[in-house]
Each structure stands twice: as structure tokens, then as C-alpha cells.
Amino acid sequence: MRWANIFNLGIKELRSLARDPMMLFLVVYSFTAAVYTAATAMPETLNRAPIAIVDEDRSPLSARLVGAFYPPSFVAPKLITAAEMDARMDAGLDTFALDIPPNFQRDVLAGRQPTIQLNVDATRMSQAFTGSGYIQQIVGGEVNAFAQRYRAAQVLPVDLALRARFNPELNKGWFGAVIQVINQVTMLSIILTGAALIREREHGTIEHLLVMPVTPAEIMTGKIWSMALVVLAACAFSLAFVVQGLLSVPIEGSVALFLAGAALHLFATTSMGIFMGTVARSMPQFGMLLILVLIPMQMLSGGMTPRESMPELVQYVMLAAPTTHFISLAQGILYRGAGLDVVWPQFLALAAIGAVLFSLSLARFRTTITDMA
Template structure:
């Protein structure tokens, strides 16, 4: 193994990348605009939801409930009548319509259990699901606080003190920004190395490599360090400039420790990218194969859904995927401020998986060159 050959071949890969404007645009977009939009436009978050209220009680308690709905979660509530409620829902003007019945305050103070009707436009599924919970909490909180002023006893003997850790404002943008960085690392490390190998085959430069005094291992290492270095620089830029700078998302842990884990992740994913490129052979085939691989990796690794919510057999199978351990490591470091003593099992797992993938890719790459 000649380090000089690995260095020179890697520089050649970087020059080839600079001559590929599509890849450059993809890299810039993935580590800048994609992360910013993922954090600033979260469809699952409730924002400016349209709500109208039918106040048939006209009491002090109903006024408190009406005044509890305000931006940024809801627009200013529109006061409508019962006959207008259905027409507005049919026209799509309101996502929520709250109907406070007559004598609501009197029944509440009398210890009865009056019902408030909430109509929801379920075609707007994201806001419908999240907003229903918000409205229930708001109404329950206002009624409980109001009743406590006039009745000696409350129906709840225990008060729940809620404290949200790591994201006290429950801002989904924090999670979206960091998750987008992780996804970009996974996607680009796979695509760049595979595309670099496919590009050489399509341009006929693979034959040039065969007559040079270089080995298959040197060629693979040159692609890994060059393309991995590009992704590593992009991820560092995204964390420092986009996430911490523009979005002002706090990072609780060590950024160098996260980047060290990213190096192991890049080693594993770039090897996987080379392995897939030797199977595909052409760029369209590689693109289709990437889609078949990247989507299950993203969905089942815990980036979108907690692993604990998945069947145990899926959890066990996904332990063989490098991004499963990388997501556990990244969330522990960036969200919860974990140190090396906490994430060393994931670092070790990434190293082992990377070595296995590198060996498999090397065997396949030798056949590819032959």
C-alpha cells in the first residue's frame, strides 16, 4: 500500500468532482438549503391553524376559553353561529370549529360534566391530529384553573409538573435540522463514491487505472478519503454555520466527537457505495439501487420513528446497518450531550461494520476491475 498513490488518486477524484456541476449543486443544497427548510417548515407542527368558536354560553368561563387561542399556534378565533359552523367547514375555511354549549359555566361549577363539541377537518391530517390535542389541553387547563377559584376541592388530587429536557420549547425545528444533517451524511456518502466509480467506467478511465502500478485497495481508499472528506467538510459547515448560526439550534454535546463518529460512518457508507456501484454498472441502475437501499435505511434506522416502536425482528436486523448506530450516536451527542463513555459501543459497531463492508467491497471491486 503506497500512501502517495492513495493521495494522488484522491486528488484526481476531487478534480473530477469539481467538473461535475450537478454533484456540486447537490452537495451545496444538501448541507444548506435542505437543512434550513427541514427546520423551518415542519408540517407536523401546529402553526396558524384556522379555528372558529360558537359561544352559546356567553359566560366568563367561555370568554377565558376563547381568549386562550392565539398565534402562533392558532389564528385569531372567529366568532360564528351554529348555522355557520357546518358551512364554513364544508368550504374549507376552518380546520377546527369549537361549540361551547349553553349553561356551560353553570354546569361546570355545579360539578356536572358538560360536553364541548369539537369539529375537525380531518383532510388536513397533520394539523388535525396535533391541533386536537392542543385544543383539549387548552380547554382542560382553562376549566381546571377556573374551577379551582370557586371550589375548595379539585377533581385531580395530583398535579403533573411537566419538564421537557433537551428541547424545552418543544420546537420541532431543532429535531428537523439535526436529523437533516444526519440524513445528508448518509445519502451523499453513498452517492458520491458510487457515482465516482460509475463515472470512471462510463468515461473509460478504469482501463487507465488497470495499466497503472496501483492496487484495488489503493483505488478504493482514494475514493473513500476524497469523497468522505467532502461530506465531512459539508457536515461540519452545516452544523456550525447553518444549524448553530442561521437556525440558532443549540448543540449540547461535542461537535468534534460527532465528527469523529461521522468519519467512521463515512468509512462504512462509502465502502457500501463502491459495493453497490460494482453491482449496478451504469448510472441509471445505480440510481435505482440507491433508492432501494437508502429509503429502508432512513425509515427503519430510527431517524423517523423510534426503534422501540418497531418489531423486535426489525430492530435486530437493522443493527447490521451502519446508520442505525450513527443515529443513536448522533442523537446522544447532539441532543443529550453524551460523551465518549456513552457512545463508544456505537463507535465500535461502526468500525466493525465499516471493516466488513470494506472487505466485501474490495472483493467485489477486484472482480469489477478484472
């Protein structure tokens, strides 16, 4: 391969991208607004959950329970009647509806075990799962304090010393911001390279390249380095100005080492994008193929769910995906401050997977070029 041809072909791809405002908007949005939204959209704890209370007891204890639900975890409780409870939940007005029965305080003081009904709108999964536990703790704590005439913390026989490593505040925003950057690197690299190839086929410029003194390997390599450079630069910008600057997320390890790993990952994913661009015949087909490939890669690579909790067959199969090793090294470097002595197996795996994908994509690209010729 002639490096001058590769360089010039890459410059051509960069100029073509600069003339595509929608692709430029996608790149900018993916590494700025999308990262910020992913870090801030999901609250760290239960936040402003709507709750309604049916107080059929009208006692000091029931009034104490009503007053125990307050912002920011809950909105101010709405006092309703039993007849309104089902209708309000059917209309989606309340996530929780608490029914305090008659004679509730009398039964508590008499040593009986009265039942409080809690209706939960389970279609709101995040609030339903977390909020039901919150409500049980609140109700139990208030009833015990009322019955014992004092409020005291339960003394456990063992003192558990909790130390949260790498994220002492247990801030979900820290995780959401970094993992979003990692996911955007994979998505954008596949989209940009595959779209660049399909765009040339649709515009007829691929035929112009065939009559020039360039080889398929040079054409493909020019697309890979140029699109990888765009994604790598956007990733570095996002880490510096959005993650560390705007969101104040601490980065423990070396950003340069992470970008080196990202470059190896981009070598694999851009090659994958070229392969998918040769399979798809149009942008709609490429979009459908992207959904079938990208979503399983992101969901099963350990970024959203730990790989150890997945079936063993899935764990072994996903070792062939570059995202598995990229997420592992990215989390090790950015979260835990790991060095090359720790993440070198992931670097080696990415290099091997990238070489295989590049070879397969080049063979497919040559076949496509020959058919067009």
C-alpha cells in the same frame, strides 16, 4: 497498495467533483438550507391553525369560548353558520370547526352536560392531533371557570417536578437540526461515491484506469477517502456555522469526537455507495436503488423513532446497519455530551461493519472490473 496512487486517484475524484456543478450544489444545499429548513419548518407547538365556530347559543359563555382562541396557536376564529361548516371543511379552509349548540349556557348553569361538536380535518395530521387536545383543554377550562365564577389552577395530590434533560426548552429545532446533519452525512456519502463510479463508467474513463498501473483496491480507496473528506468537511462546516451559529443550537459534547465517529461511519457508507454503484448500470437505476436502501436505514435506525418502540426483529436486523450505531453515538455525543468511554461500543461496531462492507464492495468491484476488461 501504493499510497501515492491512492492519493493521486483521490485528487482526481476531487477535481471531477469540482467540475460537476449539480453535485456541488447538492452538497452545499444538503448541509445548509436543508438543515436550516428541517430545524425551522416544523413548529414547536400548534401554530396558526384555522378554526371556525358555529355559535348557536349567542350567550356570554359562548362569546367567552370564541374569545379563547387567539394567535399564535390559532388564527382568529371565523364565525360561520351550520350550513357553511361542512362546505368549508370540504374545501380545506378550516382544520377545526366547533359547533356550540343552542341553550348551551343555560344547560351548563343548570348542571346538565351539554355536548359541543368538534369537527377535525384529520388529513392535517400534525395539527389535528395536537390541536384537538388544545381545544378540549381550552373549552374545559373556560366552561369550568364560568360555572365556578372564578379561575383557579387544579391542585394535584402529588407535586410532579419536571426536569427536561439535554433540551430544557423542549425545542424541536434543536433535534431537527442535528438529526438532519446526521442524515445528510449518510445520504451524501452514498450518493457521491456511487455517482462517481457510475459517472466513470458512463464517460468511459474506467477503461483508462484499467490500463494504468493501479489496482482495483487503490481505485476504490481513492474514491472512498476523497468523497468521505468532502462530506466530513461539509458536516463540520454545517455544525459550526449553521447549527451552532445560525440556529444557536448548543452542542454538549466534543465535535472532534463526533467527527471521528463520522469518519468511521463514512468508511462504511462510502463502501456501500461503491457496492451500489457496481450493482446499478445507470444513474436512474442507482437513484431507485438508493431510495430502497436509504429510506429504511434512516427510518429504522433510531433517528426518527426510538428503536425500543420498534418490533424486536427490526431492532436486531438494524444492528447490521451502520446508521444505527452512528445515530446512537452522534446523539450521545452531541446531545448528552458523552465521551469515548461511553460510545466506544458504537465506534467498534462501525469499524467492524465498515471492514465487512469494504471487503464485500472490493470483491464486487474487482468482479465488475474483470467483466469490463
